[in-house]
Amino acid sequence: MHSSTSNSDSPDKWPETYWRRPIPTAHWQGVSLLTALLVLAFLFVWETWWRLDGYEPSFEETAELWARMRDKAGTGAPDEVVYIGSSRIQFDFDMAVWQQDFGGSKPIALPKVGTCPRPFLSDIADDPDFKGVLICGVTELLFFAPDMSPPHSEATAYLNHRKNRPISSRTDFLLSVPLQSALASLNAEDLKLGTLLRKRWLALPNREGSRIMPDLPPYFARIGPDRRYHMWSRMEQEAPLQEKVQQIWLPWFTMGPPFAGEGLDALIESVRLDVEKIQARGGRVVFVRFPSSGQLRSIEKARWPREAYWDRLLEETGAPGIHFEDHESLQGFVCPEWSHLTRVDAVTFTRNLIPFIKEVL
The missing domain is CATH 3.40.50.1110 (SGNH hydrolase)
Structure with a gap:
């Protein structure tokens, strides 16, 4: 009977894919470019949205x-x-x-x-x-x-x-x-x-009777x-x-x-x-x-x-x-x-x- 700590069931040689995960074949330059374009598009839409709402570039008070x-x-x-x-x-x-x-x-x-x-x-x-x-x-x-x-x-x-x-x-x-x-x-x-x-x-209303500081x-x-x-x-x-x-x-x-x-x-x-x-x-x-x-x-x-x-x-x-x-x-x-x-x-x-x-x- 095998000991509970025995490794006799382990294969003599683990397959290479067990230790090293192969990188899928893909056009990574194209993926990177597409990701960058999507991020820039989101930032452009986000910035345009708030500018149309009247916001302007402003320094943060720090x-x-x-x-x-x-x-x-x-x-x-x-x-x-x-x-x-x-x-x-x-x-x-x-x-x-x-x-x-x-x-x-x-x-x-x-x-x-x-x-x-x-x-x-x-x-x-x-x-x-x-x-x-x-x-x-x-x-x-x-x-x-x-x-x-x-x-x-x-x-x-x-x-x-x-x-x-x-x-x-x-x-x-x-x-x-x-x-x-x-x-x-x-x-x-x-x-x-x-x-x-x-x-x-x-936005949720405050609980009735709650005591909080006024809004800024x-x-x-x-x-x-x-x-x-x-x-x-x-x-x-x-x-x-x-x-x-x-x-x-x-x-x-x-x-x-x-x-x-x-x-x-x-x-x-x-x-x-x-x-x-x-x-x-x-x-x-x-x-x-x-x-x-x-x-x-x-x-x-x-x-x-x-x-x-x-x-x-x-x-x-x-x-x-x-x-x-x-x-x-x-x-x-x-x-x-x-x-x-x-x-x-x-x-x-x-x-x-x-x-x-x-x-x-």
Whole structure:
């Protein structure tokens, strides 16, 4: 009887096909060419589909793109212009108009959508090589957000990325630039497969009684390599899209009580110290309140009254400020989704804003 471990049933010589799988005979060059053509055809159709839907090539908002812009700041030149803030200044401040009407070098864009600009203010205040003009946009919900809140933490994450940038991050960015510049279908906000499945193709309602964070707005801006935001043409023209984003803003701007009390006192004091550092070495800081409109502006007035926030910020820091409601030429702009200006209005607003900035510098 054979042992269970016996290999006496094995053939003396395994057939060659047992060890080596023969490659089928085929015209592999033709197969490769056909595969490449099918892939290119799919990409062409995919790209054309989304361009017909109004999408444009746009850079992705990333920490690496921000860090590359930050590397350009701090030249020591007194005419250097840097601006920080949240999304309003990114949409509403036109760098080309500034350079044309104000003169000097092109401003460096360092805002970040949905974040508190105070960490960026502190970073520039601690940079001994910055001696220029710093324009800081103020959106009360975000500017007066407490430390450790998501708006503050997201800005801090950008600073941390710059301090600890891996080589792979720089390489990935450089490799992606030609594609981001050419393809609308690479839109990271709306056109990722997961986003399309979740929000377009298989959109499911939330369970009744579920407690979740409000949605974030969909894509409505084209981002240039200089981080300048241009409002999407469909947002400027389509009322349903405008109304959709308006309704998204409401829960964000009414969530929880506004920051106040001793915490607000400490916050404004920290801003004062940062402004003082910049001014001590010859730099200048200007705060700007960009337009908002509709129901959103009514909410902002009720929750963040000027005398308790904006006026106090200027009084205690000693820095000049320009509020759109204080000057006739800065009034009357209607934000399509209540919070940001159209491309044309951004040009006009910037041109009207420049004389007031010149006046306070």
